[in-house]
Amino acid sequence: MRSEVWTTWSTRMVFARTAPHARWLGGLLAPLVIACGARTALDVCTEPGALRSCQNACGPGAETCTGGSWGTCEVPTATRSCGNDCGMGTQTCADGTWSVCAVPEVMRTCVLPCGPGQQTCVDGGWGGCSGPEAGPPVLSAQVWDFQDMQPPDFGSSTSGGVGLDLGIVEPTLGPDDTPVYAGNPTTPSTNGSADFAQWFHGAADNLTTTISLPFGPAPSDPSAYASLNPEFFPVDNRLFGNEGPHNYYFTAALVVSFRYHGGETFHLTSDDDSWLFINRKLAVDLGGVHQAMAGSVDLDSQREALGIAVGQTYPMHVFYADRHPIAAVLDIQVPAADFAVCSDGGLP
Numbered sequence: 001m002r003s004e005v006w007t008t009w010s011t012r013m014v015f016a017r018t019a020p021h022a023r024w025l026g027g028l029l030a031p032l033v034i035a036c037g038a039r040t041a042l043d044v045c046t047e048p049g050a051l052r053s054c055q056n057a058c059g060p061g062a063e064t065c066t067g068g069s070w071g072t073c074e075v076p077t078a079t080r081s082c083g084n085d086c087g088m089g090t091q092t093c094a095d096g097t098w099s100v101c102a103v104p105e106v107m108r109t110c111v112l113p114c115g116p117g118q119q120t121c122v123d124g125g126w127g128g129c130s131g132p133e134a135g136p137p138v139l140s141a142q143v144w145d146f147q148d149m150q151p152p153d154f155g156s157s158t159s160g161g162v163g164l165d166l167g168i169v170e171p172t173l174g175p176d177d178t179p180v181y182a183g184n185p186t187t188p189s190t191n192g193s194a195d196f197a198q199w200f201h202g203a204a205d206n207l208t209t210t211i212s213l214p215f216g217p218a219p220s221d222p223s224a225y226a227s228l229n230p231e232f233f234p235v236d237n238r239l240f241g242n243e244g245p246h247n248y249y250f251t252a253a254l255v256v257s258f259r260y261h262g263g264e265t266f267h268l269t270s271d272d273d274s275w276l277f278i279n280r281k282l283a284v285d286l287g288g289v290h291q292a293m294a295g296s297v298d299l300d301s302q303r304e305a306l307g308i309a310v311g312q313t314y315p316m317h318v319f320y321a322d323r324h325p326i327a328a329v330l331d332i333q334v335p336a337a338d339f340a341v342c343s344d345g346g347l348p
Contacts (some may be wrong), residue, residue: 007252027199033191043070058093064209086121113348134340134348136225138217141254144199145239145247146208151195151205154249154323162324165189165288168196168273173280178253179319189289189323199251199321209240213254218333225340226333232320233328244325252330258338259347269331273321279314281306292329313347339347 006123039315045065054063056071061075082101089103103124106217110119115132165188169179181196190196198205202265205319211234218226233246241247268284276284283297283306300310308314322328340348 004252024242038261044068052155056096057098058096062293067129067334077297085126086124088281093247110260114342129309132343133187136216136336137256137339137341138211139227139254139256141211141213141234141237141252142200143239144202144207144251145235146206146241146249146251148243148249150189151198153189153195153199154321155258156325161289162291163188163290164286166285169275169282170275171282171283173277173317177278177280179257179275187287189287200253209235209239211235215332219293224333224334227331227335227346228333229328229330231328232322232330246325246328248322248325248328250322251315253308255315255317256339257313258334259313260308260310261335261337262300264299264335264338265296266299266316266332267294267333268318269329270320271327271329272323273319274330275317277317277319278302278306280317289324290336291327294331297326318321 003096007251016178022150027155047065048067049154050065051062052065052070055076055077056073058075058078060289061073063070063073073096075096079219080091080093080098082089082091082103084101084103086103086106089101091101092099103121106121108119108121108126110117110131112129112133113132114132114134117129119129120127135341146154159251167182168187168190170182172180174180179199180336181190183192183196186192197203201339213229215225215227218224218228233248234248234252236242238247243249265284266278267275268274268286268302269292270286272289274284274286277283278297283302284295286293286295290337299306303309316334318332320330
């Protein structure tokens with residue numbers, strides 16, 4: 001009992017003695033807090049609500065004393081003018097960071113080879129032109145159908161055997177833009193000018209019609225247009241009808257214009273005969289009764305012989321003949337840029 005009384009009395013005495021000095025101790029503690037902050041590199045403050053100036057990338061601002069330390073630098077949102085390829089705009093700064101330059105969408109007139117369009121600028125870059133694009137032309141061919149041995153250039157027993165027969169046609173097209181026979185008087189696989197005259201003209205021994213040919217971006221090279229016909233039987237069950245699974249013994253002729261840009265190579269593959277003329281001059285000769293064979297022409301190296309100049313337009317004629325049963329192949333591959341046409345059919 002005495003112990004408890006003594007403890008209580010002692011505690012009261014201590015508080016009694018120290019009470020007059022409480023304000024004095026508080027005065028001592030404030031410098032101690034500041035000194036503690038200095039020793040520990042802490043940015044401390046002693047007046048709650050006090051302000052001090054500060055600055056970040058957005059400009060000048062203020063910090064507030066809260067709980068013995070300074071708060072983050074509060075800077076009002078700032079704006080400034082800026083520009084990019086689209087024109088003038090505004091940048092906004094918040095939390096010490098400037099935004100990207102915000103420029104309103106801008107439009108301008110643009111021109112493609114086939115006509116005018118609109119171009120939009122977004123995020124500092126101009127988009128593509130909305131003008132009309134060029135595309136592949138419609139490719140059509142005239143076809144003449146024959147019967148076995150009528151004339152004898154066509155048939156299962158075609159004379160001359162199998163193989164290339166170069167020199168069936170003259171190096172320049174005739175006045176009606178068809179091949180001129182060059183046999184003297186015949187060639188290994190043909191029987192003379194009278195029979196050949198029926199190949200690409202209406203005659204008693206043939207029937208004729210017009211067909212469309214596929215022509216567009218090549219599967220292996222989108223920069224090229226191709227008409228790939230590994231089984232070229234365009235008049236099956238038509239005209240004279242089939243000789244077995246297909247209608248064999250026919251010829252075909254097509255013409256299409258192109259613009260010579262320089263650096264081009266044209267490719268032709270056929271089974272049987274085919275000839276490719278540029279500017280009415282023979283450029284590829286695959287004449288004869290043969291399996292699929294390929295040929296090509298480098299326009300630059302043959303420019304003088306073909307009589308062509310960069311930037312000008314010229315006709316390309318292709319002539320084909322299927323003279324023997326079993327297979328028929330006609331593949332054409334050319335640079336798309338040379339043959340692309342506008343919606344009105346004109347070359348860019």
